[in-house]
């Protein structure tokens with residue numbers, strides 16, 4: 062449970078990679094800075110990703126790297142960010158960064174944003190005159206919703222804040238500005254003593270957490286809101302759907318009413334940071350027996366076995382950093398490396414793979 066003042070740290074960051082990839086070169090962490098009059102700081106003009114690299118017996122392995130970078134490219138396209146980076150460039154840069162970091166596991170944060178051309182400054186809302194800057198950083202990140210959360214589950218509330226409407230801010234783009242909405246949801250939850258908030262969409266149906274997708278288990282059926290409920294098309298969500306299908310568990314995309322949360326047998330969040338985190342209460346109403354349910358545990362177990370490289374995934378989900386060939390970098394910094402193409406290249410929009418009826 063979180064303190065009511067909302068100041069409690071909810072993350073552990075034991076280590077930060079001391080280099081950052083910037084527009085094709087590696088620079089020192091301390092040099093990765095922007096001007097305070099950059100467009101992004103005033104108008105929220107950024108898109109980003111959150112990716113995890115797991116420790117395996119064959120060294121660090123990035124989970125669904127190509128899918129994350131494809132979503133990054135999709136977000137950039139939606140916001141008309143005309144940049145030169147290809148999927149392969151971004152994947153290679155990530156692998157090189159992890160190799161340079163020497164970290165066995167980490168969280169990776171690519172970001173593309175509108176900055177400031179100091180020679181020809183532009184300060185208006187119109188983003189086009191502002192140059193784009195692309196960075197990738199990495200740090201070691203602990204369990205997002207707390208160490209015990211994975212087993213014990215978390216206490217959450219339904220937020221008074223709604224998720225974005227589809228024709229105001231597109232939830233399917235992972236833009237920095239969307240996270241102002243997420244911050245309202247998160248702050249309200251923390252200040253009221255909850256670990257996380259669940260937002261409803263503008264029609265009143267369940268959408269998602271401030272940084273996670275949500276799943277509901279009723280009997281032996283697993284349900285999750287569709288993309289039309291203003292959710293981010295989560296890569297972990299897609300992984301859960303595919304894991305359920307492999308385990309023979311029925312999984313469906315359905316609009317979900319708020320009240321269904323209170324009578325669900327099990328609930329859990331999915332997300333890169335949160336991984337698979339059980340929800341043990343909503344608005345102080347116990348979910349099922351008030352702890353992690355058996356179907357959640359089964360899915361969680363398979364998910365963690367896959368991320369540790371201990372079990373084959375339904376697709377080629379791991380990019381092994383040590384097995385991925387990298388061209389040598391020279392003093393100018395970045396030379397694109399060839400990433401072993403071992404990821405599932407299914408287009409991101411095929412994420413609606415769950416059965417519908």
Ligand SMILES: Cc1ncc(COP(=O)(O)O)c(C=O)c1O
Nearest residue numbers: 272273274293295296297332333
């Ligand atoms: C709002 C929101 N929804 C869902 C997710 C889960 O997406 P993913 O599984 O791709 O990390 C995230 C995390 O990135 C998020 O911020």
